[in-house]
Amino acid sequence: MLWEINAFDVIHIGRTPGGECFSEFIDALICAQATISGFPICEIRTNLRTNIPDGGVDTEVCQPIPIDWTGWLKDTPTIWQYKATEAKNIFLKSNLRKEINKNYVTLLLKKGYAYRLCICDDMSAPEKQEWEEYITQLIREIEPNAPKAKILTASDLARWANCFPTIISYYFRPNLLSSCLHIEAWGNNITNLTPEYVFVPTWANVREKIMQHVNFKNEIPDAVLPIFGEAGVGKTRLVYECLVNLKNAKFLVAYTDDEKKANELARLLANDSNLFAILVADECGIEARMRLNELLRGSRNRVRVIAIDNSSERHFWYTPEIWLEKIPEEILMEILEKNYPEVPVLRRRAYAALAKGFVRLAADLCRNDGLIAGIGNVEPIFPHIRDYLSKRLSNSELMVLQALSLVTKVGMKGDLTHQLDDLNELIKISSQELKEVANKLHDGPGFVSKAGRFFYVTPEIIAQVGFDLAWKQWASDDPQKFLESIPQSLLEGFLKRVAKSASDTVRQTVADFFRKWANGITPRDLVSIETVDRFVTLVEMDPHTYLPTLRRIIEKGTREELFAIKGDSIAGRWGPRRSLVWLMERIAAFPEHFEDAERILLKLSLAETELRIGNNATNIWKQLFRIFLSGTAIPFLERLKKLEERIFADDREVSFLALEALDGIFTPFSARVLGPPIVAGRIPPEEWQPKTYSERKDCLDAATNLLKKIANSSFPIIQKKALEIAIKHTRFLLTSGYLSSLKTLFSSEVLDDQMRVEIIGQIQEFLHFDCKSEHKKGCPLSQNYIDEVRQWLRLLKLTDFHGRIVTIVGGDPWQHSILGDEGEWRTELHSVAIECLKYPKKLIQEIVWLCSPNAKSSAFLGEEIGKLDKDAKYLNLILDSAYRFNTANFAGGYVRGLLTAFPKHLNKVNDWIDKIQNLNPKLAYELALAGGEFTKPLQRTLQLVDELKLSAAYLQEFLRGVGQRPLLIEEFEQIFVRLIRASESGDGSAIRVGIRLVAYRLKDEEKDEEASILQHQRIYSMVWRLMEITAKDGGGESYWWTRILEILTNYEPDRAIGIAVTGLISDNFMHRKECEKFLIDLGPKYPETVMDRVGAIALDSKNGSRFFIDIYRNLIQSIPAPIIMDWIQMHGVEAARRIARHLPIPFIDDEGKAVVPPLTEFVLEKFEDDERVFREFCIGVHGIQIYTGDIALQHRKEEEIARKFLNHPLRRIREWAQVEIENACRNAEYWLQINDEFGIE
Template sequence: MWTIDALDVIHLGRSPGGDRFTKFVDELIRAQSFLDGRPTAAIHTNLRTNIGDKGVDTKVDNFVPHSKNLWLEGPSIMQYKASGYSGGERDFRTEINKPYAKQCILEGVAYRFCVCDSMPATTKADWEESLNLLVKGINPDSPRAYVITADDLAAWANKFPSIILKFFRPVATNIVIHMDAWGTSIRSLTPEYTVVPEWEGVTKQIQTMLNFSVETPDVLLTVQGEAGVGKTRLVFESIVALPEASSLVVYTSDENLAIQAATMMINDPDITSILVADECSLQVRQNLKSILRGHSNRIRVIAIDNTGERPSDLAYQFWLEKMAPELLISVLEKNYQFVPKERLQIYARLSGGFVRLAADLCLNDTRIADEGHVGAGLPNIRDYYMSRLSFEDRKVIEAISLLSKVGYKQDVKEEMQFLSTLLGLNQQVVIETARRLHDVPGFVALAGRYMYVTPELIGQVAFDEAYKRWIEEPDEFLANIPENLLQSFLTRVAWSGREEVRRKIGGYFRKWIATLPPTKLAELKTVDQIEELVESDPVTFLPMLRYLVEQASEKELLNITGEGAGRWGPRRSLVWLSERLAGFSEHFNDAEAILRHLALMETEPSISNNATETWKSLFRISLSGTSLPFKRRISVLKNYIFSEDIDTSDLAIKALSELFRGSNTRLVGNPIVAGRIVPEQWEPKDFNEYKECLNESIELLIEMRLKQSDDRYIRSALEIGLQNISLLSRFGQDEKLRLLFTSNWEEYISRSDVIKAIEEFIEFECDNKNQEVDCEKARNWLEEIKPNDLAGRLKTLAGFDNWHYSLLNREDIWNEELVKLCQELIQEPSILKQNLTWLFSKEAKSSYHLGVELGKLDNKMDFLDSLIKAAVEFKETSLTKGYLTSIISLQEDYIQYINEVFDKIQNEYPVIAHELYIVGGDKTRAFERSIQLFDQGKLLPMHLSTFLYGIGGRGLTSNETIIILDRLLPNVYKGDELATRVLFSLIFKSLWKNKKPIEKEQLNHDLEKLVWKIVDTVEPTNSHSVYEWERILNCLLNINPERAIWILCNFIGNEDYLLDKHASSLLATIAEDYSNVVINILGQALLNEKRSMKFFIRKYDDLIQSIRPEDIISWVEENGVKAAEVLARHLPLPYIDNESLKPTIPPLTEYILSKFEGEKRVFNEFLAGAHSFQMYSGDIAAQLENQAEIAKKFLDSKIKPIREWALHEIESSEYQAKQWLIRKEENDLK
């Protein structure tokens, strides 16, 4: 069946131009060369048979002394004659003397003349004799020349079934096919192949199987993996990467035909071939190995298996895992460039790594895009599903597909029990079959305690079949389904149900949702069910949900919280559901309304994707998350802006404000919602359309600006315009900006702020040579609104923060203008006095700097009285402080007068006076005045905090520090937190200089005495004070270590956990140096019945382990079992030494557990404390498993409690590791 004869070859050669004959001989040469080990580069072919070829068609380089073909042992040239042998002798006489042929013969290359005809043996002998005479005439040392006839070629070809299949049509074509035919089929879905890095090892093994010069472990190599993962394509591409090897390969996808082909091959001892047997079961693989045993030197099999069955003898086989999503997307991008990337990502996710399934969707992309769901791609997938699984296997898949997930073990195993009972199935059979289908074809996923159908495409097909099989009457089915399966069933309907299925299932619940009171929206279980119903049939249920939300009272909406027990609450579910459905233009109005009502009664102000932010984002120009065009959305927003409901209007105005700012990011949600592909969000198609959107938005601002009857609209329009001057100018909206800022705009916003915005636009857009920006209009506008009068310039310059000009790199210019302004104000003091109200307001952002420059120039103090009077009147001191700073430092002659002024105002206006005289330091007797006023009860501890950084540039003296501390202490004892903070800050700054503690000799005796009293009696009350308290004690340790240790030990076990940790941490750092002192003082706390309770709850292992073991052991020896009980929780655990890698028991642990071996509480406390307060991050399951592995090293310890600990540690750690793995697997299930 594999053989051909000379007539077949002759018929081939009679094709027009002789191309087929040439290709046929060249393929024989390649196949033989591959078997002989000759490199591809050594073969040079020329297919231009219908033009002159200079006497050579094909040239073969390299010596292969062990070639099984005499004609190819050494370098040779081939000349082909596709016509009959008549006139052939004349032909080869001509051909052999052509330039290139002659040159090769001279170089010692052998000559071969291939004629596509059969001839008598005597004729062939005569030709060869003549041929060799001609060759010897050119080169006497030339190798023997041969004539190769059609008979010779037929005999040669009969060794290679694949070549016969490719060039002829033998009977065996209905058994196997050659590589080219196989390639046409396998590349139809994905013409472009993408290498999977994880599979490269398998590729190398496949290519090794092709090389008959290399011995392999077995005559048969098996490639296994989940269905559709790409096994067959990998085998094909691995072979085709070695083109010459392709001539040896035949392929079949019928395992019975594979047996037949192998049998035919072994019966012909000359055949050399690679058989690729697809869909090859374990039984057939074993049969093939039996048939081919002893023939691996010429016949080998690459078997591809989808069953997942594995032999017991660990045969030569490889398992392919599914592609990573990123790689699958890469494959699809190469092969389906016409499909938008967003949909490719959807198809990759739905296919779950199965290339074939994703490719089917790509082929139907046009219809899928038009219809909005993947239904158009399901028929092929359904056929594939039906062909891959038996009837019984499909029944199991379909049963599981009825639910989004089904619990089958541990505390959720009753779900599988209920499902099996409901459907009349055997529970054990379902579980066992599902486990098998998990391995191959991979259509069942196991995640912790649950199983579910995967990928989603198979889930959709299976659900469709399941619905036909078991749910003929939906009402009856829903009435019988257990409550704990209902939610999961509704989720599956939302994911996978066809439209008519969704309607039928939804109809059952329509009455239920229609009668729900709004109070039920606060119940997580109810909202979960509503969510699934809306997802299953949004046309019906989304308007009903909207109605329910709109009927809710303010209190009822506020009761819908975002927090739940161990998960997000009902508000989060409603927000996310509405956001998803807002993506569809037809659902936008209902979804927006739900979000708006939730936003008006916001309960999650601290999160960025709350109802308010989500609702506002719907109106962005870009990245809105909805397919509804901007023109329609801005119309909706406009209606809300001009709503009579003030809260709604204010919310909409905020959305308009953010519309201009936009956003560069948006979280991408689930691409499939309500069983449909979410349409692409609307985006401006180009710059001009974006500009049109901005134009519509600013038109709305102008309409608000013209609402003269409502200041709220005018102020909002101007504020939004101000915030977006740069953006709108950049997009050419200058004229409309000018319309906003007409007539009385300064009544609502500061001229300085407008100037600042324009200046920044010019600096960052115009001065950067942005050619697309019209800067001249901005510069003209700036000149128009810049004031020329003195009062206007005053407000402009003082209205800026100094950092504005620093940002523009013009701070020096601003300072010069400020000095010039002050010079003019000195000349015209009335201008300053007329504008005092503004200068003492928050709008005068640089009033302090103005005051400094004014004080430098006011030599006669003309402004002093008016500025102090204004400070008192407006209760604002910035301008006056700046003025006094310069006056006091430059004009000593006026100090007495200034102090007289302070004497007059400090009793009536103590706080204002304090803020002003403090700038003078000792010159204004700032410290004495503050203490006096504090003693009179006119100042608070917060005012004394101004002395933390000294007085007028100098530090506090020890006596001054004592004075302040004495006054703060009564307030501290009353629980004044600010006084406590100032107290510790003041001590800290006294004891720490230049970032290190002072020496004992540097500390004032009275201050030291007071500090000891404070740290003995006062607890820090916040993290800042705790930090300083710790450093204070660190300093005191250098002065009186034992007393400091007593204080620290008194704080061990403090109710304030932060203070407790800082005290134990500081003790741990000094324990080695003061080990005996620490354990003896700490020991009193450990044995104190009232205080020891914390030592049985918290963990002090760092502290205990920092004390020398021998000191602790001595203390335990003195105090017995009570000491052991309180210490056991904090003992270090056994470990593996890093250097010796030996199991090691810390000495203290070994002593206590050995000494008190029979004391049950000692051992129990050791177990309880082993991992108490231990923090895990990263791969927690792996860390727990590592704990168990370490403990196993101590199972043979000579110490009984250590052995018992090891057993407990192994059991506990392995159990927790398992629970973490389950939690991780179940984390994303719904």
């Protein structure tokens, strides 16, 4: 037989120079025998190089192999000696004695090893027996108890090899398995595209099942283990990686993708009970699998089959079927990164998106990256994929795939069934056939997916090839006729498919057909989502034609027309402006479309409507001009020229917007959202960014030079803006080494006081944060440069008196604590204060600036002057200036310092404040607050409130007390009286202050265990009055309002509950919830009161309607059920109707028992015949329920629970369960459909 060899075959391969082939052959037999016996391969030590000194041992088997039918390996460890020569050259007694007495042989024989001698020759049985006895005699001279020696001749080795067809094929009959491959040949093919393997963690259990199946020690129910999965996901590679990691699998594994050859080999293996093999049958359909299983049913102890199938056909089978899902995108990206690191990451991402988990397709795209990158699309690999599809699919399957590829998705059920009918009419295929084949493609190779109501082709690369084939079959002969015949229901899907998948020629043909429609669009039409969607699709289909058209339309639009284009969410999707901005952001990536995209975004920016989002037209337009993360392939220096044009434009609005973009260039950190991998059917070019530090510096040089150009221009408005940008980014520019540029920009002629202060602050931050020793390690700036910066800082700090004041007072006071120089700053304040007192003229000269908004820390200087002005010489000057310039900052600090150090001047200060109080009440109020208790701030504020010169809300400054002390009870009452009075007049601000006043005081009393203000009858009454006034809204302070009510409950619980129940029907959601929470806490303590109050308002004809809208289930459950039942009994069916929506929901307890809460059972049983009660209960079960996460799964859980109540004794519970099941099923289907359809495009 062809599958058998004899002694001559062994002798033929054994007589090779060096004997390597003979040694390798015997080692293969030993390892194969060990593998099928489950023997650890690590216990076999081989030496394939026969010309290397081996101590007399070629192979050592360190342990006996228990399951061994040969008899050569079973009982003891063995040592093997191979002689690839004739017997006459071996069997000389002197030679044998010499071999057996070699060091390593002697050592192992003494350990109990058996001796095996393999010769590449044959001999007669008597001769063999004679020599075995002689060898045994020799080894027993070394070890008397040594096992009997064995000689294996060429015939013995041939019979042994005949048990392993794969070894025969590998060493003797390489052409025998014409459609089968041994594992090495199989591996060369399958690892060609992706040499580096990446294991998929979610497949770990599959790998384990495969390894268990091919382990001959394990008993298995069936010889065939089926592996299913979509085409190209990596089934065959997974099986290969499992088997190649099985030591010496090459001596057992045969691979074929031919069902016929697989069955022929299986028949051969079944017919010979001595044969062992692992057969991998790829592309193995159901009938072939069944035949294999039947053929090998009695041989599964020695033959194992792994059948790989892409189809969806199943058969009743006890063996578990293994289905491999598509590889997650992150794993696919890892595979591509390891195997194609030279392909840029963004293009790898694009290929992964096109392949959608199909490793073979993604790898093929990467392999052809050079061709693809050259033309910008994936057409170069279309022939490969066409051949692949032709081999994979039948004619009818290929035709249906082509038909479905004409559109991005096609409706096939529900209200969209007509789309499938329309497609059938277009291509003349019966609806039934199309649907059946589409389902087959879905279940089998996976090239058609179902999502909700739609079919669509996946992955995208298959859809592109499918569309290419479809166009050639149905449209290329007469494109005009075909385009005219496309049904309206399919038109958008067809245009999107063209935009995503078509060749340039097809795009141009379709674009020409729809040009008339586009030319008829006006700016007013762009308010329509449908119109913009169509235009966006046309632009993506043919940007060269339609992007300029869209730009002309938008540029014609008036500001009012463009303002009308909104981006707000409409009917579950974003408005037309969002679509336009997103399109421009994507299309700007291409250099040839940058100008149109930039002009469109600019025009939309000038009529911006999306002010609250970060990726509006304005910010995306500014993003285009950044150095990093611009989103475009245009080099920065080219874009900067365009920005310069915009800055010097005649339109001031454009100029200011461009200056904002220039500002963004100097922002060191930026981010943007990564766009889709395919835009307008092309892979976007790589985003431009500096590749070296030098290139980055060139960009910053150019931007800085533009800043200097603007600062030196003759346009004062933009000149000032340029300086503001430079000031804002001084720290960054210093860090980047632009000290000289900054010096040029900020000459003494252009700097005003405020600019100087801000620059000084930036420099100080640079020196403090960027030049410390711990930061300098990675800093490229030299010490000389840092010293120059310090020198510039010294020059900026003017040494004249005005300069000193500007420096110490112009900045924010908190800045000094951050920079760690607060002590120095306060010393300088003190020094300047002394100079002010010593030279009054200097203070007089600076008083105007000190009273300006730019003097941010003037209060601190004023305080220092006040502490030193023992005679109050400057009181008149400073307070008069405060009145003249209407500011209390400097004067307030002075008053505080003066009265702290010299309280004797209190009357003078109060006289001044009295005078100002008549002229400027608010200023007097601020000065009085600055003076603390000395200046009677509370009394003044009360007086001004009484005189209606200040709102009562100004009393909020005294919520915690006057100065450092708490309010006296009389003061509290005086404040509270005025707040109550204002509250009753409808002053909302006063109401909020009043609530906080009471809440803070009660909280402090509780903490300090002080006597309560509520012990004072008048205050007590006013607090209740405040709560009643604000019962319906909590005065805008629901949290604190409820805390007050909690304390009042300790005094009059009935009254507190009544007020809270009023809040329960508030229009303010948060207040309602606070009141409900309050009542829930009181329900167990005062159940009758809570029930009476809640019940009364529920039955109220005016206010009770809230109980048919909101859900108060938690509140009802907080009241004992018997009390509620009594109330319902008393008030009858109307009470049941009001309470039904809020009844406890039936549930499944911990033991799995269906439970109907007693109150629910009572109402539904007693009022069983009232439809309104039943309807309200059903509505309330999920009323105002919010679902998040997997909503469909939650509805399935609801269905599962409801089914437990279908046999409940109560009729209404059974009916509710049926309603619940129907609603849950419908809602689950809806959300599954929504989730599926959302992911299609």
